[in-house]
């Protein structure tokens with residue numbers, strides 16, 4: 001599979017540094033599952049983090065720190081969490097342990113399935129599924145929207161987006177994706193702010209699209 | 212200072228660090244104490260500079276080494292450097308701790324490393340951790356002092372960007388663009404080395 005669209009360097013660096021919010025972290029991790037280029041760069045950045053760690057001056061640990069840890073070595077780690085989601089392939093394992101809502105109709109040929117994050121995040125994460133030929137509504141975003149294609153493909157003014165491709169929308173981007181023929185297009189979407197639908201149809205639809 | 216029975220390894224000796232982790236995987240407590248002696252105080256500094264308070268940093272550094280004990284068998288020295296592996300554990304614990312702090316929680320042993328376990332495809336060309344570490348060190352050595360500095364500092368939480376600005380005596384607004392520039396230089400140096 002040829003991946004053509006990647007997260008920005010800023011975003012990969014924030015991933016390596018651990019400063020992305022949970023919703024965005026999920027989108028980047030989903031992309032990295034299949035992208036050797038980005039995961040290679042993130043690994044390199046983590047090695048930079050390692051160099052940084054080795055160069056830091058040590059701070060004395062508390063007197064009994066080692067003894068306290070030694071005393072805990074035999075304790076068992078917490079058992080792994082419950083159900084694993086496997087309805088949709090292509091998600092990182094840690095995401096598949098989150099709670100998934102139900103598929104909900106949001107427009108002709110389009111369904112949405114929310115993913116419940118275990119922590120507070122300014123970003124909402126959901127799966128979006130659209131049948132081939134669907135012309136998504138012309139829209140822009142009040143904030144950042146990250147999309148990673150899991151299966152199928154779509155196309156918009158920014159190019160062709162197939163499995164693994166990462167799309168970034170913000171307030172400056174106005175696009176109207178068209179789902180490519182063949183199979184349903186399923187994407188993982190991490191969205192901040194509100195979706196802004198434009199055009200008459202968009203204004204009519206807005207009340208129904210609770211995004 | 213804690214009493215160290217085993218002499219901590221020297222900073223540059225990646226191979227002996229990996230050997231220690233392998234020994235820890237076999238439940239060797241002396242090896243664990245040596246790893247603790249080397250890493251815990253550095254992880255503590257990392258956390259303090261990330262904005263965690265002193266006692267929280269102490270606990271989290273302990274927690275980091277506890278995770279090392281539990282996960283040592285999963286460490287693969289061929290694909291990952293010892294320090295890079297421990298860095299990612301400390302980083303993930305920091306993410307976890309900062310979240311809990313926001314929710315006014317307290318530290319406990321509920322940290323779940325699996326919640327951070329991303330999967331990564333094998334790298335483009337088959338090179339091992341030692342080679343890529345070497346390549347990276349060479350690339351880092353080609354950066355100028357300021358560039359190397361901002362890259363290192365960018366590993367701390369966002370709020371530390373003010374600290375970077377103060378340390379380097381540049382305006383806060385310049386920090387992000389400085390980081391971006393240094394990153395793209397590092398990236399092209401690494402691409403050239405392929």
Ligand SMILES: [Zn+2]
Pocket residue numbers: 003005006007031035036037038039
């Ligand atoms: Zn990529």
